[in-house]
Amino acid sequence: MTISCDWHIHSRNSDGGLAPMELAGRAAELGILDYGLTDHGDLPHKQKSLRDARREFLAAKGGPRFHFGAEASCMLQWTSDEIVAGRLEDSLYVGGPADGxxxxxxxxxxxxxxxxxxVIGSVHGPLCGVLEREPVIRDNFRQLMFIVTHPLVDVVGHPWWWIRGWKDADGRLTGKPWFDDFDVVPQSMHEEFAAAAIEHGTAVEANAATMVMSSAYTEKFNHQYLNYLAKLKERGVRLSIGSDWHGNPYGNDFAKAEKALATVGISDRDFWRLPPRL
Ligand SMILES: [Zn+2]
Ligand SMILES: [Zn+2]
Structure with a gap:
């Protein structure tokens, strides 16, 4: 069954490349029926990027199945306060009480x-200060739990994504914090996370670009991660699908993602969807 929705797309208004007005036609060509724009906010500029994205979204006149969303990042309250007070630029990960x-x-x-x-809520970096396996796992879990229970969040973006440190010389992620063996993350964390997602009605994203189909990981990790998503589904968590598209023009990696997800029994009918706007 062909994937027909995409809930994670960035435009030129944040860190992507595409113009929202060109997205609607391209999406239809690719068989994407329900989809949404999800640019990042920018606190120090009082959400200028989202304001610009909103304006372009409205100008695009993409129809009732093209939606306007946002991708929010988790940060320390301390950082947010410092940014709003003008004492800090937009760094999410420097300073402040690690467990604040x-x-x-x-x-x-x-x-x-x-x-x-x-709103997609995502972990975009460690807040714990110490780049070691155990503290980073606990920190990632703490942020995921904050996001999944947050009243503004509809979808948790790319759970257990990671970018800082530990990249191999060739840019691949094959070692710490959990890419050598996803089983280093305790099952109890996944269970607690899944229970919270169900209780709060929050969907969890299968992120095609960075998690499901990324060639940055080993085959073993890709396999473990697909099983993690399948286990979430089995526990009753609603999954969402997102390309996390940053390029221009719009495309997606769904043909490959679809095949991979099908191996663990996940298909288009499983995905979270917003109804068309009235
Ligand atoms: Zn993200
Ligand atoms: Zn994103």
């Missing part, structure tokens, strides 16, 4: 004002 309260870089006021229809 967490925040999203998007508020309920932003969501209302910009008429954001859905």
């Amino acid at each position: 309260p967490l925040a999203l870089d998007l508020s309920a006021e932003d969501v209302a004002e910009l008429e954001i229809e859905y």
